[in-house]
Structures are given as C-alpha cells and as structure tokens.
Amino acid sequence: MSTILVQLLKVTWVGINDCALTRADRFVASMKIYFEAQDAIYSAGGRNFLLINVPPVGRFRGKNVPNKDYETWNKLLEDGAASFATANPEATVMIFSxxxxxxxxxxxxxxxxxxxxxxxxxxxxxxxxxLHPTSKMHNIIAREASIFLRGQSPI
Known part of the structure; x- marks a missing residue:
C-alpha cells in the first residue's frame, strides 16, 4: 500500500488593515506575529506558501495613508519571507505582488x-x-495569481 502526500498551497494576504489602522513603527511587531503564524503552519506540515503583499492603498481615491507605509510593510514582508525560507529549507515560499x-x-x-x-x-x-476589492477585482487577483504560480519552477 502506498501513501500519497498532498501538499496544499497556504495563501496569506494580510496587511491592508494593519497599515491603515496602525503606525508604521508598529509594523515590525505585526510582522513578527505574521511569521509566527507561518511557523505554526510549517510546524503543522505546511510546506508551500504564497504570501501576497499589500497594494498601493495611498493611490485609492480618498485615502490619506502614505504609500511609503505600504512600501515599508512590503519590504518587511520580503525580508521576513527570505528569513522564513532560509530557516525552513523544505518550504517553498513565494510572494505575489x-x-x-x-x-x-x-x-x-x-x-x-x-x-x-x-x-x-x-x-x-x-x-x-x-479600501477592499470588489468580487470582480478578486477574480482578477485569482487569475493573475494563477498565472504567477504556473510560471514558478517546481522543486
């Protein structure tokens, strides 16, 4: 009898509200919690991670949040993803933009x-x-993320 192991893709997209509702100097603490959650998923057997960065909310009409805050969040996400991937070499870690x-x-x-x-x-x-995308925009995000994933090289 053979065992088939199926690895599902774990997708995490958070940060829009974090950026809108807190100061940028608190992002490091938020990102620590974010990657503690990724560690828990990894400890539970997760190996395939798709992390989605935050959009340029400062460009959304009527928003007064500077894009630099969102850029800071995205940089912390990139740095955290690199550290997470290094600490967990069995993991596949990707960032969709x-x-x-x-x-x-x-x-x-x-x-x-x-x-x-x-x-x-x-x-x-x-x-x-x-602030939040419509269903139509979510469909576009899903389609573009799918295209992104198809372009990734398998291990």
Whole structure:
C-alpha cells in the first residue's frame, strides 16, 4: 500500500488593515506575529506558501495613508519571507505582488474591464468601500495569481 502526500498551497494576504489602522513603527511587531503564524503552519506540515503583499492603498481615491507605509510593510514582508525560507529549507515560499497588479489595474482600467469614475478620479467598480476589492477585482487577483504560480519552477 502506498501513501500519497498532498501538499496544499497556504495563501496569506494580510496587511491592508494593519497599515491603515496602525503606525508604521508598529509594523515590525505585526510582522513578527505574521511569521509566527507561518511557523505554526510549517510546524503543522505546511510546506508551500504564497504570501501576497499589500497594494498601493495611498493611490485609492480618498485615502490619506502614505504609500511609503505600504512600501515599508512590503519590504518587511520580503525580508521576513527570505528569513522564513532560509530557516525552513523544505518550504517553498513565494510572494505575489498585489502592489504591482493594483498599480497596473489603476493605470490601465480598460485592460481589466473597468472604467474610469466620473471626473476621472478613480477606477469604477474596483473597490467595494474605498479600501477592499470588489468580487470582480478578486477574480482578477485569482487569475493573475494563477498565472504567477504556473510560471514558478517546481522543486
């Protein structure tokens, strides 16, 4: 009798609210908790990790959060992912860039089936509440993440 081991992909996308609701000087503490959760998943047998960085929320219409805070979060995520991968050589750790995707959608809304809001101040149908993506945008994120994953080399 043979045993088949299936490794599922563990996807984590957090940080938008962390960046919006706390100061950047507290991001290190948040990131420590973030990677403690990844360690727990690894300890439970998880080996395949897809981490998603945060989008440029400072570009969302009506937001007053500087993009540098989101850039700081994303840099801490990259550094943490590198440390996590080094500490856990059996893990596959990848980062999908919501940052790049959201910039592209906002720069090219027609390419993704969105239109400009009246007055050209934003992207129509892109966000539910000025911060969280619509279902349509989530479908785009899923499609682009799938393309990203297909482009990764197997171990």
């Amino acid at each position: 919501a940052w790049d995707l959201f910039h592209d959608v906002m720069d090219n809304p027609d390419k993704y089936g969105f239109g400009a809001e009246k007055g050209g101040s934003g992207v129509s149908g892109f966000l539910v509440d000025g």
